[in-house]
Amino acid sequence: MDVRIDILTLFPEMFDVFDYSIIGRAREKKILDVNTVDIREYTEDKHRKVDDYPYGGGAGMVMAAQPIVDCIRDIKKLNNGKVIFLGPRGKTFNQDMAKELSKEKELIFLCGHYEGIDERARKYIDMEISLGDFVVTGGESACIPIIDAICRMIPGVLKSDESYMEESFYNGLIEYPQYTRPECFEGYDVPEVLLSGHHENIRKWRRIQSLIITRKNRPDLFRKAELTEEDKKLLKKYRNR
Template sequence: MKIDILTLFPEMFDAFRTTSIIGRAVEKKILELEIFNIRDFAANKHSQADDYPYGGGAGMVMKPEPLVEAIEAARARRPGARVILMGPRGRVFDQQVARELHALGSLVLVCGRYEGVDERVLDFVDEEMSLGDFVLTGGELAAVCIVDAVTRLEPGVLGNLASASSESFEEGVLEYPQYTRPPEFRGKRVPEVLLSGDHARVARWRRAMSLKATRERRPDLFAKLTLSEQDRVLLKEMLEGEGESHAQQDT
């Protein structure tokens, strides 16, 4: 996977490039991650990359000249790469989009700042992308999230090949609950099924818990699921079990 990031604050990515999963992916050359300072493409004396907005208003706007120069240099360096501007008006990033971007193999992520970028810059990118309906100081944090999510899908990045496929959203459902030692903590015990050694029972329990969590916490995701016959049986058993539990509590 090859990813370039264009930013006014390259130092924000120093620890990210060298730590944990991303750091190991870079070290193993599974991920080629390069950070470029947009100010280096500014032709003015003070490497100014922002200016006051026409028409007045608060804040500063990123200038088109250095930003477009940086984008064009990135396109020359990464022919065929998808150039994505981090911005609130863009397509919302999710796991499905992560898989789509991973399949491309090469990305250029452009980080906006201040009150945004000059509108004319949009003619030089392929699309805008957003993390959701909230405000960030700049696009750097969004770029970090995208790089992390996309890189996890690259073969060889995660130690356990099953890890990526079993995580939340990967199959359209939330992940099942996780437990580790000790078997009892402050009166709360690990579910007996996880201690049974019966792999088939464990698999059924995990699937049931994933469906339950998705149904309760993300009904929007649950509504999109195509349930198998086994899923329907698991849900029925789970709901019947909850009904019996409530009945016992009421008596």
């Protein structure tokens, strides 16, 4: 097995999504080993409780330290990867982070729930990641897209490196427009350059379209993009039309 990922969660069934599509095929090929671990199996409470009321009062419940810590310790016997917690204190996830994590051979993801986790469990966490500045029901909802983004860049998961290298955000820009048959749909034609068979002209067309779309829709990304001399010439040529 090339890469092992363990997901520590209260709701293992939520990760059935990884039985399908690209990730599912990669698991069948033994490129990925994605496992879910039920934190409830580690609680010492006879009623299988994993949460309790917060000291000091307040709304909601907090996940207790004991089942989390015991679960991490047990999984560490099989997986020595970083323990990544999905929570609001972490850096916001992006494509660069996905690239770096895709180089790891072992990873452990901890999904929080309720009002968070007991602070004393944090010393067993190596890294915290946030999906963004909004609230979701639990760490599972954030964990799924993060693992998906990471796994797509693991060698062998996609059919070719180009499949992810040309996707939106991989190189800091949004992907160019795509077309398929028929050539004309409801009066709208496929751009002639894509029918020309001229690979260099197609490459340039795709690049300028990617630049234009990013500048229009995500100016924040465009400002951070490292433009080549060719990019600058293409943009100048486009402005002069």
